[in-house]
Amino acid sequence: MGGSGQRELEEACLELLRRASTGLPSDVKAGLRRALRSERDPVGRVNLRAILENVEVAEERKVPLCQDTGIPLFYFWMDPSGLNPVRAAARAVRRATQEGLLRPNTVHPLSRRNPGDNLGKELPAVKVLPPRGEGVELAVMLKGAGSENVSRLGMLTPAEGERGLVDFVVGTVREAGGRPCPPVIVGVGVGGTASLSMELAQLSLLRPLPEKHREAPFRRLERELEERINRLGLGPMGLGGRTTCLGVKVEYAHTHTASLPVAVNLLCWAARRFRARLRGGELEWR
Amino acid sequence: MEVKELSLPARRKDVGWLRAGDLLFLTGEVVTARDRAHLRMADLLSRGKELPVDLRDGALYHCGPAVRREGKEWRVLSAGPTTSSRVDPLLPRLLPRLGVRAVIGKGGVGEETKRVMKRMGCVYLAFPGGCGALAARAVKEVRGVHWLDLGQPEAMWVLEVRGLGPLVVAVDPSGRDLYEEVRRRMGA
Numbered sequence A: 001m002g003g004s005g006q007r008e009l010e011e012a013c014l015e016l017l018r019r020a021s022t023g024l025p026s027d028v029k030a031g032l033r034r035a036l037r038s039e040r041d042p043v044g045r046v047n048l049r050a051i052l053e054n055v056e057v058a059e060e061r062k063v064p065l066c067q068d069t070g071i072p073l074f075y076f077w078m079d080p081s082g083l084n085p086v087r088a089a090a091r092a093v094r095r096a097t098q099e100g101l102l103r104p105n106t107v108h109p110l111s112r113r114n115p116g117d118n119l120g121k122e123l124p125a126v127k128v129l130p131p132r133g134e135g136v137e138l139a140v141m142l143k144g145a146g147s148e149n150v151s152r153l154g155m156l157t158p159a160e161g162e163r164g165l166v167d168f169v170v171g172t173v174r175e176a177g178g179r180p181c182p183p184v185i186v187g188v189g190v191g192g193t194a195s196l197s198m199e200l201a202q203l204s205l206l207r208p209l210p211e212k213h214r215e216a217p218f219r220r221l222e223r224e225l226e227e228r229i230n231r232l233g234l235g236p237m238g239l240g241g242r243t244t245c246l247g248v249k250v251e252y253a254h255t256h257t258a259s260l261p262v263a264v265n266l267l268c269w270a271a272r273r274f275r276a277r278l279r280g281g282e283l284e285w286r
Numbered sequence B: 001m002e003v004k005e006l007s008l009p010a011r012r013k014d015v016g017w018l019r020a021g022d023l024l025f026l027t028g029e030v031v032t033a034r035d036r037a038h039l040r041m042a043d044l045l046s047r048g049k050e051l052p053v054d055l056r057d058g059a060l061y062h063c064g065p066a067v068r069r070e071g072k073e074w075r076v077l078s079a080g081p082t083t084s085s086r087v088d089p090l091l092p093r094l095l096p097r098l099g100v101r102a103v104i105g106k107g108g109v110g111e112e113t114k115r116v117m118k119r120m121g122c123v124y125l126a127f128p129g130g131c132g133a134l135a136a137r138a139v140k141e142v143r144g145v146h147w148l149d150l151g152q153p154e155a156m157w158v159l160e161v162r163g164l165g166p167l168v169v170a171v172d173p174s175g176r177d178l179y180e181e182v183r184r185r186m187g188a
């Protein structure tokens, strides 16, 4: 693979960042419109209408939807084929920052010094997964601090079981209150180890809203969680209403017989995640 | 739900008619600050130093805007609110010294801050979280920027806004707090 493949990969990353900064994927927009149709609380309705208007304004003016353009997370499903996805992502992040599409957010964790380019040690966050289909599939998610800061890991005991799991997830959303800018998408990772469950929770957020879990027990779990969260009454922005979440996504792994890790990762309504396939130099949106 | 308008600077009597749950559109000058600007304000004031801006009867906006330099001008691209609770511990001492009339943010503030706000006739206004493009559209001019050494989002931006909103009056002058009411209903 020569330089042209690498350049195409960088351009693809940049294009995903541009879309993610200034717009929402269609499943999230549809979810927000559906939420407005069913919301009865007057303050809840004001907030949902503002959100929908904001999306239009951002797309029209090509400016960041939310000023917190977050930390960009990259996913690649590809062969380790001589292309360098980390470098492509890093260069794309720097360019998107220069274009004003990403606010310079990253700082050193202790000195809090801001390098100004959204990069730094271990960044950008890139995950390379085994290839799926032809070419390179890639996804970008912009993860703001408001929703990331209320992530939670619970190392439950097997005895707490599914009941304990549901209470833990619902409690996490309740205690997060308005901080993650509800309505949120709730990502849940069940099983594995502490770090694997966190990873699964984050990965689950890539799944489009209408796509339910492939396995019946987890489909039921997703539905139960969604119902319980939307009965909380927290509402858009934590100011009351029936729309607290747009959906719940669960992913799982087998785990140790003595463990039940449960990880919760919330994605705010500004669910800026886009996915595409790069094939023969062409970008196909998915 | 009533729709109201407010111009800044505002005296205590100008906000007396606001009620929790009202919808508000704001016109005038607002000053942004996040975590680090709050720390610096607190530090300067505790050492008897002056601040670069006068916030008396004005609005403190918990926000770190996304901006772009266009020639000599700054353009605000996106300017929604950030979570107020992170700076809440500093507010009970800071707000009376600043003399602000309104705090704009998201998520609300704690009990002690609310007591102080009630005493000084200061309201808390919730801007819809994440609606940065909507907020930026209401920004008519960047009047100035201070403390850029803290990084672009953490700097203090002085913004002239027209019809900034929809703001929900979340804590009104009587101390009624919408967030608190929602939490109580949830049993949290």
Ligand code: SF4
Pocket: A066, A067, A068, A069, A070, A143, A144, A145, A146, A147, A179, A180, A181, A268, A269, A270, B080, B081, B082, B129, B130, B131
């Ligand atoms: S939680 Fe999301 S929508 Fe809210 S301010 Fe942060 S990035 Fe924006």
